[in-house]
Amino acid sequence: MRFEVTQVLDAIERHLTTEPALAQAVVDLGHVAWYGALDGGRPVSLLRVGLLVDALSRHLGEDAVMLYGVASRELLTDADLTSKERMVLGRWSGDGMIEVVPVMADRVPEVADITGLPVVTIDGFPGLERRYPWLRGVPERVLHLVPGEGGARIIGGQPLSGVEGRMALLGRVWRCVRRDCPLFGERRGFDQAVPRMKAGVPVCPRHDEPLANGGPRPAALTMVLLVDGAVRERFVVRAGRSVVVGRSPDEPTGVVIGGHLEGAVAQMISRNHVRLELREDGLYAADLSTNGTSVYRGTTSPYGGAEPIRLTGGASAPVGPTDTIELHAGVVLVRAGHLPAGAPGGQGTVMGDAPTMTFRPLP
Numbered sequence: 001m002r003f004e005v006t007q008v009l010d011a012i013e014r015h016l017t018t019e020p021a022l023a024q025a026v027v028d029l030g031h032v033a034w035y036g037a038l039d040g041g042r043p044v045s046l047l048r049v050g051l052l053v054d055a056l057s058r059h060l061g062e063d064a065v066m067l068y069g070v071a072s073r074e075l076l077t078d079a080d081l082t083s084k085e086r087m088v089l090g091r092w093s094g095d096g097m098i099e100v101v102p103v104m105a106d107r108v109p110e111v112a113d114i115t116g117l118p119v120v121t122i123d124g125f126p127g128l129e130r131r132y133p134w135l136r137g138v139p140e141r142v143l144h145l146v147p148g149e150g151g152a153r154i155i156g157g158q159p160l161s162g163v164e165g166r167m168a169l170l171g172r173v174w175r176c177v178r179r180d181c182p183l184f185g186e187r188r189g190f191d192q193a194v195p196r197m198k199a200g201v202p203v204c205p206r207h208d209e210p211l212a213n214g215g216p217r218p219a220a221l222t223m224v225l226l227v228d229g230a231v232r233e234r235f236v237v238r239a240g241r242s243v244v245v246g247r248s249p250d251e252p253t254g255v256v257i258g259g260h261l262e263g264a265v266a267q268m269i270s271r272n273h274v275r276l277e278l279r280e281d282g283l284y285a286a287d288l289s290t291n292g293t294s295v296y297r298g299t300t301s302p303y304g305g306a307e308p309i310r311l312t313g314g315a316s317a318p319v320g321p322t323d324t325i326e327l328h329a330g331v332v333l334v335r336a337g338h339l340p341a342g343a344p345g346g347q348g349t350v351m352g353d354a355p356t357m358t359f360r361p362l363p
Contacts, residue, residue: 059157282320
């Protein structure tokens with residue numbers, strides 16, 4: 001059972017981020033971990049976060065959902081956590097995969113307010129409606145987690161696209177006075193969490209210290225990988241920092257897609273297949289592969305009848321907002337805001353290896 005729990009927690013980890021460009025919803029991880037009605041089990045369990053991931057995946061019709069998770073120190077010190085769960089939470093916190101705050105207060109709706117993301121909630125944040133009117137006035141931004149088939153489901157709200165945050169705040173690089181800060185330290189680079197606002201001043205939500213303004217944050221695009229129409233990965237391309245996508249790229253910052261490929265398709269995708277670069281005049285794709293890369297204009301389906309631009313031998317081409325980059329038939333890259341309608345997603349699960357005795361059948 002210990003091995004199975006480890007597998008589930010590792011799978012959950014791949015759906016956590018504190019980069020708002022990747023996140024699709026903000027959630028209080030403690031509320032979920034303490035929500036015993038989901039499975040009728042222990043007083044606190046990190047496995048319930050996996051139930052949330054699966055429920056959100058079904059709700060959005062996408063397997064690669066990403067959560068901006070916030071946890072209070074109260075959760076990290078809960079005596080009912082197993083030693084494994086405490087270790088995992090410590091790793092998530094130390095690696096900046098989740099945001100840990102001394103006191104939760106209104107932090108989850110604040111992150112959602114700044115970024116424009118929806119929230120996942122159990123109680124609807126009573127008492128905060130005056131400060132955040134959209135909690136009642138914009139129902140599509142409030143996703144309610146409730147018990148359901150498979151352990152949990154999401155009700156209320158619809159998938160959002162094209163949500164814009166406060167660019168004056170998110171468009172700057174912020175640095176914590178503590179250089180090793182997992183949220184705003186030097187190792188975060190341009191990938192950083194959301195500042196907390198205190199009396200109009202951006203502060204580090206973890207250390208409650210004012211943040212230093214490091215200048216403009218480079219422009220960014222969120223891209224998605226689709227395999228046979230289903231979203232498998234989300235990643236960010238920033239100006240000045242190209243990203244290599246391939247079966248197993250040599251660059252440590254590359255996007256590894258080999259785990260999503262099978263059989264002959266995997267052999268057709270090169271280790272380093274395509275390089276994406278965001279320039280002043282837009283996104284560019286450069287072929288690095290053995291078998292070539294295609295760019296289809298003005299469509300998020302490579303089978304729409306348009307003749308592609310074929311890239312080989314290092315050739316590059318601009319990629320417009322609705323263009324599709326095809327690495328091989330059925331393996332494509334598109335911008336996150338231009339996913340094809342009806343993509344077959346939400347069928348995967350992070351709970352497949354969970355111990356069956358963890359769950360209580362619903363009547």
